[in-house]
Amino acid sequence: MCQHxxxxxxxESTDREAAQLVAHYPEQGWSLLCxxxxxxxxxxxxxxxxxxxxxxxxxxxxxxxx
Numbered sequence: 001m002c003q004h005x006x007x008x009x010x011x012e013s014t015d016r017e018a019a020q021l022v023a024h025y026p027e028q029g030w031s032l033l034c035x036x037x038x039x040x041x042x043x044x045x046x047x048x049x050x051x052x053x054x055x056x057x058x059x060x061x062x063x064x065x066x
Contacts, residue, residue, distance in 0.1 A: 011036050015034075042057070043056050
């Protein structure tokens, strides 16, 4: 799917969010990455195979210790 050099990480990779943007709709709260991942503004993801990855923003307690 990816035509970039070097290739973007696949949707199965742990660094999948590093893929380049193909479409960005901030008014709707989502972006489409080159690897087919839909990335939502709440940090949730929808993978091309239909798998849902829940939001993974740091919680308030994690931010307080940072």
